[in-house]
Amino acid sequence: MIYQFNDFIPVIHETAFIHPQATVTGNVIIGQNVYVGPGAALRGDWGQIIIEDGCNVQENCTIHMFPGVTVLLKEGAHIGHGAIIH
Structure with a gap:
């Protein structure tokens, strides 16, 4: 599911795959050939x-942050099953 938050709508490249049971909310930019499980x-x-x-963001991963912080996954990063990045 893709959700707007305040005035932010996720930007997802057309070649990225976002699983229908994944949630992408707000100020998120997803590049080419990204997998979200x-x-x-x-x-x-x-x-x-x-x-x-x-x-590659695998099954049941959570990515969140403290207010005003940017989380950056560099090109080709792999985040394993169930990982939490905060």
Whole structure:
């Protein structure tokens, strides 16, 4: 599911795959050929998430941040099943 938060709407490259059971909210930018698995939660509600090209965010991962902080996954990063990045 893709959700707007305040005035932020996620920007997702057309080649990225977001599983229908994943949640992408707010200030999130997803690059080319990114995989986001089922149960993943990318919460760009209090800061920004940038996921560069070729990243792999596996099942049940959570990405969130403290207010005003940006989380950056560099090109080709792999985040394992159930990981939490905060």
